[in-house]
Amino acid sequence: MNTGALFDVTGKTVVVTGGSRGIGRMIAQGFVQAGATVLISSRKSDACADTAAELSAVGPGTCVAHPADLSTAEGIESLAAQVAEVAPQLNVLVNNAGATWGAPIDEFPDSAFDKIFDINVKGVFSLTQKLLPRLRAAATDGDPARVINIGSIDGIVLSITDNFSYSASKAAVHMLTRKMAATLAPQRITVNAIAPGPFPSKMMSYFLDNPERKEAVEGAVPLGRVGTPEDVAGTAIFLSSRAGAYLTGTIIPVDGGLSGTR
Numbered sequence: 001m002n003t004g005a006l007f008d009v010t011g012k013t014v015v016v017t018g019g020s021r022g023i024g025r026m027i028a029q030g031f032v033q034a035g036a037t038v039l040i041s042s043r044k045s046d047a048c049a050d051t052a053a054e055l056s057a058v059g060p061g062t063c064v065a066h067p068a069d070l071s072t073a074e075g076i077e078s079l080a081a082q083v084a085e086v087a088p089q090l091n092v093l094v095n096n097a098g099a100t101w102g103a104p105i106d107e108f109p110d111s112a113f114d115k116i117f118d119i120n121v122k123g124v125f126s127l128t129q130k131l132l133p134r135l136r137a138a139a140t141d142g143d144p145a146r147v148i149n150i151g152s153i154d155g156i157v158l159s160i161t162d163n164f165s166y167s168a169s170k171a172a173v174h175m176l177t178r179k180m181a182a183t184l185a186p187q188r189i190t191v192n193a194i195a196p197g198p199f200p201s202k203m204m205s206y207f208l209d210n211p212e213r214k215e216a217v218e219g220a221v222p223l224g225r226v227g228t229p230e231d232v233a234g235t236a237i238f239l240s241s242r243a244g245a246y247l248t249g250t251i252i253p254v255d256g257g258l259s260g261t262r
């Protein structure tokens with residue numbers, strides 16, 4: 001056994017949606033620092049390009065940007081066409097782009113179901129579907145292509161926030177992960193989900209930018225802290241490396257013990 005190469009992802013081609021900030025950026029940074037060639041995507045083209053430039057400057061891998069609204073069919077087609085050009089053999093797809101919505105039950109709008117499900121669930125399925133030719137081109141028996149969906153602890157345990165469509169969408173991502181894993185295993189494409197607990201990001205800024213709310217969030221985590229870039233990038237790199245080649249259809253909570261100890 002070559003233990004030195006177990007977690008090696010050097011030279012792999014990786015797409016990270018929502019890679020401009022937050023958890024997507026943490027994952028993209030991990031892959032770039034591990035020597036991979038990464039394409040990130042998000043709606044705001046400036047933010048996306050800035051992040052790609054910053055990550056490429058760190059290296060040793062590279063990062064390029066392609067802006068696209070992945071809640072629309074046009075955005076997905078546009079990203080799929082770009083991937084075909086820059087990474088015809090795609091080793092890893094990280095479906096991370098996502099959004100949330102909070103409102104009390106009596107005020108929760110129907111539109112917040114469409115908006116959240118379009119990006120969090122339909123976008124994950126459609127982009128994976130459109131990139132299957134690229135993933136199949138990279139897949140081998142010994143080194144399957146990998147799809148990593150970013151779910152959430154809110155799809156596993158009850159959330160204390162009024163995020164009705166979000167938590168339902170993340171439970172849907174987890175089941176979609178298992179269904180796609182079963183379908184794609186014979187084609188040597190693995191599909192797993194990471195279910196993060198609290199990580200600092202724009203999505204979590206309401207809680208983590210306020211000292212009292214932050215303390216409450218940290219206090220609820222058995223390991224007593226929020227997640228770091230190493231925590232989530234490490235799991236994504238593990239799933240993409242030789243070490244993670246025999247996992248498919250799993251939902252891995254990266255949550256400081258929040259779900260596993262309840």
Ligand SMILES: NC(=O)c1ccc[n+]([C@@H]2O[C@H](COP(=O)([O-])OP(=O)(O)OC[C@H]3O[C@@H](n4cnc5c(N)ncnc54)[C@H](OP(=O)(O)O)[C@@H]3O)[C@@H](O)[C@H]2O)c1
Pocket residue numbers: 017018019020021022023024041042043044045047068069070071096097098099119150151152153154195196197198199200201202203204
């Ligand atoms: N942070 C946490 O504690 C936490 C916990 C559990 C799960 N998660 C999940 O982790 C993922 C990342 O969340 P985050 O916390 O890092 O949130 P974030 O800081 O809000 O980042 C979301 C990313 O997705 C992009 N995005 C949003 N809507 C998009 C669309 N329609 N098309 C393309 N890109 C889009 C955003 O860029 P643009 O706005 O430029 O499009 C941004 O790059 C999400 O799936 C979220 O549900 C987060």
